[in-house]
Amino acid sequence: MDLKDLYIFQKVAEKKNISKAANTLNYVQSNVTARIRRLEEELQTPLFHRHNRGMVLTPEGKKLITYADKIISMVNEMKKVMQDSEQPVGKLEIGTVETVIKLPFILSKYNKQYERVDLSLTSGVTKDLIDQVLHYKLDGAFVTGNHKSNHPDLVQYKVFEEELVLVTDNTPTTIEEIKRKPLLVFRSGCGYRSKLREWLRDEHVVPEKVMELGTLETILGSVYSGLGVTFIPHSVVQHHEARGLIQCHKLPDKYSKIDTVFICRKEAYQTASLEKFIDTLEECQQDTRYPLPFI
Known part of the structure; x- marks a missing residue:
C-alpha cells in the first residue's frame, strides 16, 4: 500500500467528491479515481458509496479513515521530530x-x-x-x-x-421577558449554547425561536438592533455595557461559570x-x- 494512496483516500473522504479532492491535491481526476479503485481492490472491499451528489464512506471506509488519519499524523509527526530544535x-x-x-x-x-x-x-x-x-x-x-x-x-x-451573561439591547427588560425573546446562538456544539439550554430546561422554557448565526459580530449586531438575546462571556461585552449600549443579565453560577x-x-x-x-x-x-x- 502506497502512503500517497492514503493521502488521496483521506482527501476524498473529507471532500466527499472526486473532482473537489483532485482540485485540492492538484491531481487529474482520473488519477484520483484510479488510486481509490486500486485501494479498494487491494483491500477487497468498497470504501465509498457513490451517488449523484458525491461519495460517502462505507462502514469499511470509516474503519480505514481512522487508521489513515493516525498513519498520516504519525508520518507528519516524524517529520516534525526530525526537523525540531529548541x-x-x-x-x-x-x-x-x-x-x-x-x-x-x-x-x-x-x-x-x-x-x-x-x-x-x-x-x-x-x-x-x-x-x-x-x-x-x-x-x-x-x-x-x-x-x-x-x-x-x-x-x-x-x-x-468566564462568567456567561444574557445580553439584550438597552431597552429595559426583565428575565421573564427575556425568556420569550428569540435566542441568537452559535451552531450546535457550542459550550455557551449548551449552558443556556440547561438553564431553559430547568426553567421549563421552550424557546419560541432559535436563530443560529455564524459569527460573534453578527450575533452582537443583531442583539444591539433588538432582534433577540444571546448568552456569551461578560468579558466580551462589558465595555459596551459600560457605555449603555446593551444590558447584561446574570444567571446563577451553575449556568454562568465556565x-x-x-x-x-x-x-x-x-x-x-x-x-x-x-x-x-x-x-x-x-x-x-x-x-x-x-x-
Whole structure:
C-alpha cells in the first residue's frame, strides 16, 4: 500500500467528491479515481458509496479513515521530530472558539518571540474543535471546558474562567421577558449554547425561536438592533455595557461559570513550537491588560 494512496483516500473522504479532492491535491481526476479503485481492490472491499451528489464512506471506509488519519499524523509527526530544535520553526495549527478575549495578546506575544513559526488559526465551536484535535487536524485548540474536553486522549490547560451573561439591547427588560425573546446562538456544539439550554430546561422554557448565526459580530449586531438575546462571556461585552449600549443579565453560577481551556493530544510528540505556545499561555495568565478596550 502506497502512503500517497492514503493521502488521496483521506482527501476524498473529507471532500466527499472526486473532482473537489483532485482540485485540492492538484491531481487529474482520473488519477484520483484510479488510486481509490486500486485501494479498494487491494483491500477487497468498497470504501465509498457513490451517488449523484458525491461519495460517502462505507462502514469499511470509516474503519480505514481512522487508521489513515493516525498513519498520516504519525508520518507528519516524524517529520516534525526530525526537523525540531529548541528554537521553534515550522507550522503550528491552532483552533479557537470566537470569544477568547485574551487571544490577541497571546498570539502577539508568541509571534514576537517565535517569528519562524507559521502560526495558523481556525475558529469553530467546541465540539468540532475537540474532534479536530483528536483526529490530528489541529495541534491544539481553545475550547470551553466540559466532559468532552476531559477526553482520555487529551490534556488540557486552564486559560481562565468566564462568567456567561444574557445580553439584550438597552431597552429595559426583565428575565421573564427575556425568556420569550428569540435566542441568537452559535451552531450546535457550542459550550455557551449548551449552558443556556440547561438553564431553559430547568426553567421549563421552550424557546419560541432559535436563530443560529455564524459569527460573534453578527450575533452582537443583531442583539444591539433588538432582534433577540444571546448568552456569551461578560468579558466580551462589558465595555459596551459600560457605555449603555446593551444590558447584561446574570444567571446563577451553575449556568454562568465556565472555563476556557487549551487542549492538545496527550500521546502526541510535543514540538518546540507547541511547547512554547503553552508556555506563552501560562505567561499571559499573569497579564492584567484584559479585556481589550475596543471590543
